[in-house]
Amino acid sequence: MEIRDVEIFLTLATELHFGRTAERLHVSPARISQAINQQERRIGGALFDRSNRRQVRLTPLGRQLRDDLRPVYDGLRAGLERAHLAAQGITHVLRVGMLPVNGYDLRPVWETFRARHTGWKLRLQQASFVDPFAGLRNGDIDVLVAWLPVEEPDLTVGPIMFAESRVLGVAADHELTRRTSIPLETLGDFQQPEVPPPTPEYWLDSYFPTHTRTGRVIERGPVVRSQEEYLTLISTGEIVTLFPSHVTRYWMRPDIAFVPMRDMSALEYALVWHTESETDPIRALARTARDLGPVSTSDLTVR
Numbered sequence: 001m002e003i004r005d006v007e008i009f010l011t012l013a014t015e016l017h018f019g020r021t022a023e024r025l026h027v028s029p030a031r032i033s034q035a036i037n038q039q040e041r042r043i044g045g046a047l048f049d050r051s052n053r054r055q056v057r058l059t060p061l062g063r064q065l066r067d068d069l070r071p072v073y074d075g076l077r078a079g080l081e082r083a084h085l086a087a088q089g090i091t092h093v094l095r096v097g098m099l100p101v102n103g104y105d106l107r108p109v110w111e112t113f114r115a116r117h118t119g120w121k122l123r124l125q126q127a128s129f130v131d132p133f134a135g136l137r138n139g140d141i142d143v144l145v146a147w148l149p150v151e152e153p154d155l156t157v158g159p160i161m162f163a164e165s166r167v168l169g170v171a172a173d174h175e176l177t178r179r180t181s182i183p184l185e186t187l188g189d190f191q192q193p194e195v196p197p198p199t200p201e202y203w204l205d206s207y208f209p210t211h212t213r214t215g216r217v218i219e220r221g222p223v224v225r226s227q228e229e230y231l232t233l234i235s236t237g238e239i240v241t242l243f244p245s246h247v248t249r250y251w252m253r254p255d256i257a258f259v260p261m262r263d264m265s266a267l268e269y270a271l272v273w274h275t276e277s278e279t280d281p282i283r284a285l286a287r288t289a290r291d292l293g294p295v296s297t298s299d300l301t302v303r
Contacts, residue, residue: 006073008035009047013066016055092120094281097127097141100269101227102246105297106145106161113288120281130225131198136274143282147244148268149206156278158271158286162295164244166261169230171237172254181262185212190240191221193230207267208242231256244269246297 012021012032022029040047047062058066081093103110103124110122127135127144133152135141143158150157168187170176176186192208210218221239224230233239235255243251244267248258271289273282 003073003076005035005039006069008032009039010066010069010073012036012048012056013058013062016057018056089119090121092279092281093123094120094143094285095123095125095141096285097135097144098124099127099129099132099144099146100244100246101126101250102162102244102297105246106295108292108295109161109285109289112292113285116288117281117284120284122285128226129199130195132203133200133272134198136272136277139277142273142277142279143285144272145269146272147203147207148270149203150270150272151202152200154275155272156275158273159289160268160270160294161289162297163266163268164246164297165266166264167243167245167248167258168261169234169241169243169247170257170259171235172257174237174240174257176240176259177257179259181260183262184209184264185214185216187218187240187242188212188216191219191238193222193224193233193239193241194220196223196225213263 008021008025008031011024012018015021015024018029018032021032025032036047043061043065045061046059047065049057049059110124113120113122125141127141127146132144132146133150133155136144136155145161148157148160168176168182176182187209195204208218208220212218222233224233230239230241231251231253234241235253242261242264243258245258245260271286
């Protein structure tokens with residue numbers, strides 16, 4: 001197989017849908033079908049069961065080939081990327097997962113790190129709040145910017161990056177938009193979203209309280225798995241949702257309003273990493289953050 005053919009096969013083995021595979025690889029579905037047909041002729045057996053018109057399934061032969069090719073392909077891509085970076089004088093890439101969406105606010109940390117360590121590349125990427133620490137444990141990211149508390153025995157909590165007040169996201173025509181601020185007690189009248197396991201309950205509860213100060217239960221409603229699902233449910237009035245205040249600058253939408261929360265403590269975000277995977281670049285980023293101290297985001301604007 002050519003490298004492109006391997007990429008097509010592995011992408012289809014993940015998506016199990018010709019249209020989605022074509023979209024991911026920016027080719028036509030016919031090109032995907034042609035490549036798979038050629039692979040099956042060379043191998044001498046079917047890799048996919050196409051009996052379902054909407055979605056395909058891997059055959060036992062296809063699963064075996066996927067399992068054999070995946071580590072080889074990943075290793076090849078990693079090797080090519082390392083060679084490309086080395087040609088630019090870059091010896092290490094530090095991958096930082098972001099749970100908040102204000103990476104621009106934290107640029108003093110990023111810029112100082114880059115200036116201090118010109119041979120290391122810093123790569124920011126958005127992280128999921130569903131099973132948020134999986135990326136650290138499986139090696140997809142090196143460091144995570146996460147809200148506190150983080151009480152995981154295999155993870156190290158580093159310096160605080162910033163702390164922000166809370167706002168409540170509501171539909172633009174919601175009754176709560178008539179208020180200048182909202183007490184926590186009011187949340188007992190509305191639904192908050194539910195996040196599925198394996199998100200740690202203690203960590204989620206620190207973001208979405210389960211009770212008001214007088215002990216009223218704050219109901220959990222629809223299950224959400226992405227930021228876009230949050231915003232859709234808020235805009236339709238099905239839920240109201242707590243956020244750190246920086247979203248008022250990064251998520252400006254005509255169908256959503258943000259109202260300050262009156263009596264909630266600031267939400268702190270810190271660097272977190274897998275203790276056994278600690279490296280010199282991770283220590284260097286933590287040292288940079290400590291040297292600069294928490295970033296003040298209250299007076300920043302998005303350009």
